[in-house]
Amino acid sequence: MKKIQMVDLVSQYEKIKPSIDTAIQDVIQHAHFINGPAVSRFQTDLQEYLGVKHVIPCANGTDALQIAMMALGLKPGDEIITPSFTYIATTEVIALLGLKPVFVEVDPQTFCIDPAAIEAAITPKTKAIVPVHLYGQAANMNAVMDIAQKHNLFVIEDNAQAIGSDYHLTNGKKVKTGTIGDIGCTSFFPSKNLGCYGDGGALCTNNDELAKKIKMIANHGQQQKYVHEVIGCNSRLDTIQAAILEVKLRQLDNYIDARREVAERYDEAFASIPGVRIPFRADDSKHVFHQYTLILENASRGALQEALTANDIPSMIYYPIPAHKQQMFAAFGSSNTELPTTDWLTDRVISLPIHTEMDEEQQEYIIDTVNSFFGNKH
Numbered sequence: 001m002k003k004i005q006m007v008d009l010v011s012q013y014e015k016i017k018p019s020i021d022t023a024i025q026d027v028i029q030h031a032h033f034i035n036g037p038a039v040s041r042f043q044t045d046l047q048e049y050l051g052v053k054h055v056i057p058c059a060n061g062t063d064a065l066q067i068a069m070m071a072l073g074l075k076p077g078d079e080i081i082t083p084s085f086t087y088i089a090t091t092e093v094i095a096l097l098g099l100k101p102v103f104v105e106v107d108p109q110t111f112c113i114d115p116a117a118i119e120a121a122i123t124p125k126t127k128a129i130v131p132v133h134l135y136g137q138a139a140n141m142n143a144v145m146d147i148a149q150k151h152n153l154f155v156i157e158d159n160a161q162a163i164g165s166d167y168h169l170t171n172g173k174k175v176k177t178g179t180i181g182d183i184g185c186t187s188f189f190p191s192k193n194l195g196c197y198g199d200g201g202a203l204c205t206n207n208d209e210l211a212k213k214i215k216m217i218a219n220h221g222q223q224q225k226y227v228h229e230v231i232g233c234n235s236r237l238d239t240i241q242a243a244i245l246e247v248k249l250r251q252l253d254n255y256i257d258a259r260r261e262v263a264e265r266y267d268e269a270f271a272s273i274p275g276v277r278i279p280f281r282a283d284d285s286k287h288v289f290h291q292y293t294l295i296l297e298n299a300s301r302g303a304l305q306e307a308l309t310a311n312d313i314p315s316m317i318y319y320p321i322p323a324h325k326q327q328m329f330a331a332f333g334s335s336n337t338e339l340p341t342t343d344w345l346t347d348r349v350i351s352l353p354i355h356t357e358m359d360e361e362q363q364e365y366i367i368d369t370v371n372s373f374f375g376n377k378h
Helices: 009-015 017-030 037-050 061-071 088-096 115-121 141-151 208-218 239-249 252-270 301-310 327-332 340-346 360-374
Strands: 054-058 079-083 100-104 126-129 154-158 166-168 174-176 183-187 201-205 222-224 292-296 349-352
Touching (some): 009 017, 037 054, 037 201, 037 239, 054 208, 061 088, 061 201, 061 208, 079 088, 088 100, 100 115, 141 154, 201 208, 208 222, 239 252, 252 360, 301 349, 301 360
Parallel strands (some): 079 100, 079 126, 126 154
Antiparallel strands (some): 166 174, 183 201
16 A cells, blocks of 8 residues: 555656656747746636636635735725635735734634634724635635625635635636635645646736736736836746646646545534544535545544554644634734634644545544544444
8 A cells, every 4th residue: 555645746747758858848848937927828728717707826725815915905904804714824924014903703614714703803993804715615605795794894715725616606606716806826736636736826816906006016016027006926836837727727627536535424424423523515516625624522622632643644734723813923912812613623623635636545544543542443
């Protein structure tokens, strides 16, 4: 049996090696390292895949979030509503720009932002909501957009973990996550469902004016070379990474299907274990399983991790400290924030290996180990 990993990027590469190698070699041979043809080709391909008017590639997912907030004209002191139960990048850029993060609860089933908590947190200073499609499960965007429209707020989707997910709007239309709010942001970090071989990210929007601003900000605030109209930054997707993503985008739906198959086998094996919650799937969206995350209601998470480690099975806690308890946000008074659901989940979630290349032998070994720990017959 092959070594079990949280993500097996080497095996994934081997399956597409000829296409990847050719794409990389083409960039090197033509020395189009910055803004080469592969960047615009990938940009067009991703626009078509997502069904969105504009995709603007950038250097990473964190930059994407920062550029989005800059493009919306948010000012120091403006309040941004965000979940605390997320990766730090979502909330970090809020503070970096002098904005105020307002941490709210998540739905204990979906792990995504709770619309009722958003409504309760709105003040005259609130300017935007940042829903996170965590672990591959879409947030309740119908409710989020209703609240945003009611209170005239911007919506920035953090779609780093759910690219390719389908979402059903209340009008019956099926769209991709990341295309619903004012701006969608994503990351192409190597372990993502659509990952490159380094850093990469992108923003998407259907708003022509916002797209224009985003492009300027990501390019030192300029439309014309050496004419800088606004404060910007230097955030590009390298041509080599774009060439890799151009190849991998064609495989994204297959990658999602493979992850969902692994998740279904896990579900079947673990659904009957008392005190263990398998991932919830909302009816309005397609879970793309960036992570497969269990909730351990009663069992010792540490003991399970020790049992997995003893059998050479990795596991991860996403995330061990929620944002509202991080020292970096102390100046915003976040330590006084009471988020019991977030705290409860933080103490109980555990993510098992899930990736596109997992074979049945590996998964059965993981399943047997978990079931043995719980004394469950499979």
